[in-house]
Amino acid sequence: MTGTRGSLAGTAPAAAPGNASARGTVRIASGQGFWGDDLEAPVRQVEGGDIDYLMLDYLAEVTMSIMRKQRARDPRAGYARDFVSLMERIFPACVERGIGVVTNAGGVNPAGCAQAVAQAGRRAGTAGRARVGVVTGDDLMDRLDELLAAGHPLANMETGEPLRAIRDRVLSANVYLGAVPIVTALESGATVVVTGRSTDTALTYAPMVREFGWPRDAWDLLASGVVAGHINECGAQASGGNCSAEWWTIPGLARVGFPIVEAGADGTFVVTKHPGSGGVVNLRTVKEQILYEMGDPATYVTPDVTADFTTIRLEEEGGDRVRVHGIRGRPPTSFLKVSVAHAAGYKAVGTLVYAWPDAAAKARAAARILRERLDRLGLAFERVLVELVGWDSTHGHLAGDPPPDLPEVQLRVGVRGDDRRGVERFTREVAPLVLTGPPSVTGFAGGRPRVQEIVAYWPALIDRTVVEPHIGVDLVEV
Amino acid sequence: MAEVRLLELAHARSGDKGNTANVGLIVWDEEDYPLLLKEVTPERVKQHFKDLVQGPVERFALDNLHAVNFLLHGALDGGGTVSLMTDAQGKVFSTALLRMKIEVPDEVAKRVRGRGRCPVDGGGGRG
Numbered sequence: 001m002t003g004t005r006g007s008l009a010g011t012a013p014a015a016a017p018g019n020a021s022a023r024g025t026v027r028i029a030s031g032q033g034f035w036g037d038d039l040e041a042p043v044r045q046v047e048g049g050d051i052d053y054l055m056l057d058y059l060a061e062v063t064m065s066i067m068r069k070q071r072a073r074d075p076r077a078g079y080a081r082d083f084v085s086l087m088e089r090i091f092p093a094c095v096e097r098g099i100g101v102v103t104n105a106g107g108v109n110p111a112g113c114a115q116a117v118a119q120a121g122r123r124a125g126t127a128g129r130a131r132v133g134v135v136t137g138d139d140l141m142d143r144l145d146e147l148l149a150a151g152h153p154l155a156n157m158e159t160g161e162p163l164r165a166i167r168d169r170v171l172s173a174n175v176y177l178g179a180v181p182i183v184t185a186l187e188s189g190a191t192v193v194v195t196g197r198s199t200d201t202a203l204t205y206a207p208m209v210r211e212f213g214w215p216r217d218a219w220d221l222l223a224s225g226v227v228a229g230h231i232n233e234c235g236a237q238a239s240g241g242n243c244s245a246e247w248w249t250i251p252g253l254a255r256v257g258f259p260i261v262e263a264g265a266d267g268t269f270v271v272t273k274h275p276g277s278g279g280v281v282n283l284r285t286v287k288e289q290i291l292y293e294m295g296d297p298a299t300y301v302t303p304d305v306t307a308d309f310t311t312i313r314l315e316e317e318g319g320d321r322v323r324v325h326g327i328r329g330r331p332p333t334s335f336l337k338v339s340v341a342h343a344a345g346y347k348a349v350g351t352l353v354y355a356w357p358d359a360a361a362k363a364r365a366a367a368r369i370l371r372e373r374l375d376r377l378g379l380a381f382e383r384v385l386v387e388l389v390g391w392d393s394t395h396g397h398l399a400g401d402p403p404p405d406l407p408e409v410q411l412r413v414g415v416r417g418d419d420r421r422g423v424e425r426f427t428r429e430v431a432p433l434v435l436t437g438p439p440s441v442t443g444f445a446g447g448r449p450r451v452q453e454i455v456a457y458w459p460a461l462i463d464r465t466v467v468e469p470h471i472g473v474d475l476v477e478v
Numbered sequence: 479m480a481e482v483r484l485l486e487l488a489h490a491r492s493g494d495k496g497n498t499a500n501v502g503l504i505v506w507d508e509e510d511y512p513l514l515l516k517e518v519t520p521e522r523v524k525q526h527f528k529d530l531v532q533g534p535v536e537r538f539a540l541d542n543l544h545a546v547n548f549l550l551h552g553a554l555d556g557g558g559t560v561s562l563m564t565d566a567q568g569k570v571f572s573t574a575l576l577r578m579k580i581e582v583p584d585e586v587a588k589r590v591r592g593r594g595r596c597p598v599d600g601g602g603g604r605g
Contacts, residue, residue: 062559158496244572245489245504248596284489284504287543291502293493294547297538310540344560385555385562393564395574396530414562456560459496 026211028204028228029260032056032103033235035063035080041235041258046090046099048274051260052211054094055203056083056103057233064197065171065341065455067107068141076116078109079194084116087192091124091478094191102182102203106194108172110134114194114476121192121478130478133185135195137471140173140338140462147466154338154460163460169342171455175467176337178303179225180216182206184473197339199302201229204261212265216304223307223329224267226300231271231289231324232259238271238289239320240279245288252278257320268325270317281320303336303464305329335461344456345382346423349414350430351389353443360402362438363388363411369437370413373429381417381426388412410443416454423451480587481579485594487586488514490572495549497557498533499568501575504545506593510586511544517580523548526578548575 029051031042035058045054058080071078083105094101106113114134121130140147144167148154154163154173163170174197183206185193193206205225208214214221231238238259240250257277263269271286273279290309294300297309306329313326354362367386374384387393389410391402402409415426427449434441484503487510492501503518505511524535533551540547554568555561565571576594 242491244491244594245506246594248598287504287545288489288491288502290543291500291504291540291545291547292491293495294500294502294538295495295549297540297547310542312542314543347560347562349562383555383562387564389564394570395577397528398526398530398574398577412564416560416562454560456556457496457558 025262025264026053026208027051027260027262028053028055028207028232030055030204030232030235030238030258032058033233033237034058034060035082037235039082039086042086043090044255044274044277045258045260046093048257048277051099053100053102053207055207055232056101056105057200057203058083058103058105059107059197059200061339061457062341062455064108064174064339067109068172068341071108076109076112079107079113079116080105081116083113084120087117088120088124091121091126091130095126095129100186100207101192102206103193104195104198104200104203106134106196108139108174108196110136110194110196111474114474117192117194118476118478126478128478130191131189132476132478133188133190133193134474134476135177135181135185135193135198135471136474137181137467138174138177138195138197140175141170144170144173147462150466152462152466154340154462157459157461163340163458166342166458169344171341171343173338173340175462176303176339177471178202179206179209180304181471181473183209185475186210188473188475190475199229200233201226201302202304204229204232208263217331219305219329219331220327221267222305224269224324224327225263226302226305226307226329227290227309227312227324227327228261228263228269230300231286232261234289234292235259236279237292238285239273239281240285243285243288245284250280254278267327268323271322271324272320281322283314283316283322286314286322286324301333301337303332305332334464336464336467338460338462340458340460341455342458344454345416345418346420346451347414347416347454348423348427348449348451349412350427350449351410351412351443352430352433352441353408353410354438355440355442356405356407358404359406359409360388360391362440363409366411366433366437366441367413370429370433374426377425379422379425381415381422383416385414386411420451427451479581480584482582482587482590483576484518484578484580485576486590486592487580487582488576489594490576492568492570492572494554494557494568497552497554499550499553499571501548501550501572502545503548503575504543506590508544510590511541513582513586514546515539517582518546518578520548522578523550523575526575527553530574
C-alpha cells in the first residue's frame with residue numbers, strides 16, 4: 001500500500017482516467033442503483049458504447065449494519081461482494097479503454113474490498129495495469145465514546161434525542177463523505193476507487209471535479225455535479241424504469257439502458273443512454289428522478305456544496321438526450337451527516353390468503369380472532385398492523401370498502417415490540433387460524449413467519465472539523 | 479367546472495426519508511401548473527390522506543420543473559426497517575395522492591380526461 005493519508009495532492013500517472021477533459025466532455029455511466037440491482041447493467045454500460053467512468057451505488061441507509069454483521073462473522077467480509085465478481089468480468093475492458101470505476105461498495109471494510117478487487121484484477125489479467133484507491137475515515141464506530149465525551153451529542157435529526165439514549169444499541173456509525181477523497185484517489189492514479197459511506201451523488205461528480213479541475217469553491221459547478229449525481233444514483237429510475245408517466249409506452253425495459261451523464265467543464269450536462277438500449281430518457285423520466293427522495297428542493301445539502309434544485313433548467317433534445325443547465329449552489333454547512341444504525345426490537349409479519357366469497361370479510365374476521373388470542377395470551381406489542389393485500393395495503397381508507405365479489409385477498413398481520421419472546425409467540429399463532437378460523441383459507445405453505453431483528457436508522461449531524469483530519473486515501477496496486 | 483382525478487393532471491414519484499414519505503407531482507401539460515398550485519394545497523393533501531399521514535404536510539414548489547414536492551411526515555409507521563407497512567418506503571404513496579379529486583374548468587377536464595391510465599388495462603378492462 002502506498003499511503004497518501006493526510007495529503008490532498010497526488011501524482012497523476014500517464015495511464016487511465018484523466019484524459020476525457022481533452023475532448024471537452026466526460027461521460028459518467030450509472031451502473032448500479034442499489035445493492036441487488038440488475039447485475040448485467042454495468043456490463044452493458046461498459047460494452048454498449050463510449051464511457052469514461054462507471055459509478056456504482058451499493059449502499060442504502062441500513063446496508064452498513066448488515067455489512068457490519070457480516071464482518072463480525074468474518075473479518076474479511078463487510079462489503080458488496082457482487083462488486084468483486086463484476087470487476088473480474090469488466091477489468092480488462094476498463095483497463096484497455098481507460099474507464100475509471102467509482103463505487104461505495106467498500107461498505108464497512110473498504111480496505112478488504114480493495115484487496116479483493118486487486119486480486120480479481122490479477123485473475124482477470126490486468127496485473128500492473130490498474131490501481132485501486134481506498135477511501136477511509138467514514139467509520140465512527142471506534143470513536144463514538146470519544147466524540148460523545150467531547151460534547152458531540154449526535155442527536156437524532158428527526159426527534160432531537162441525544163445518541164446517549166441508545167448508545168448501547170448502536171451497531172454502526174458512518175459519516176457521509178463527499179468528493180474530496182475520491183478526487184484525491186483519482187489524482188493519485190487510482191483507476192478504481194472504493195469508498196465506504198460516501199454520498200451517492202459524489203460518486204458521479206468526483207470524476208467531473210477531477211477531469212475539469214473545478215475549484216472547491218466553484219459552488220455552481222459543484223451543484224451541477226450534485227444534480228447529475230442525483231439523476232445517476234438510482235440507475236434506470238432516470239431512464240424509464242419505475243416511471244409513472246405512460247409506463248406502457250416505454251420500450252425495451254428488459255434491456256434497459258442505464259443513464260449516462262455527459263458533462264462539460266461549465267457544469268452543463270446531458271442525460272442520455274447508450275444507442276440501441278431499452279428504456280427512454282426524456283423530460284418526464286428525468287423530472288421524476290429529480291423529485292425522488294427530495295426534501296426542500298432549494299436546500300439539497302451535501303458535504304461539498306448546498307445545491308438549489310429550483311434552479312435546474314431542462315431541455316429535451318430528442319434522441320434520448322435531456323440537457324441540464326443553470327444550476328446554482330452555495331457553500332456547504334459546517335456539519336456532515338452521520339448515519340447511525342441501532343437495534344430497535346423485533347418484528348414479524350404473517351400472511352394467509354382468503355378466497356371468494358366474502359374474502360375480505362373472512363380475512364377481517366380472522367384478524368379479529370388472532371388479536372383476541374394475542375390478548376388472551378397477555379402479549380403486548382408496540383404496534384400491530386392489519387392489512388388486506390389486494391385491497392387496502394397501499395392506499396388504506398382511500399381504497400374504500402371492498403366489493404363483496406372480491407375474488408381473493410391476502411391477510412397480512414405484522415407485530416413489533418421489544419420483547420423477542422412475544423414476537424416469537426405471535427409467529428406460532430398464525431397457522432392455527434387455518435383450522436380454527438374462517439373458511440376457504442390457503443397460502444400458508446411458506447411456514448411460520450420469521451422473527452426479524454429491527455435495525456433502525458438514526459440520522460445525526462457532526463462538526464466536520466472532527467471528521468476531516470481522519471479521512472484517508474490508500475492505494476493498492478493490481 | 480368539472481371533477482377530475484389528479485392522475486389526469488399529473489404524474490408522480492414517491493420515496494422516503496426516515497418516517498417521512500415524499501411525493502413529487504409533475505403536471506402533464508405545463509399550462510396546468512397554476513391549477514396544481516391552486517388546488518393541491520398542503521391542507522387539501524392532509525385532508526385527503528387523513529390518518530395515513532400522522533404528522534404535518536409540507537409543500538415545496540419547483541416552478542422550473544412545473545412540479546411540486548410534498549413531504550408527508552409520519553406516514554411510514556417509523557419508516558424503512560422499523561415499519562410494518564407493505565409500503566414501508568413510501569414507494570406508492572404517489573398513486574394514493576393521484577386518487578385525489580379536484581375541480582377544474584370544463585375545458586381542462588375535456589383535455590385531460592383519461593390521462594394516466596393504460597389503454598389496455600386501464601378502467602378495469604382486460605383488453
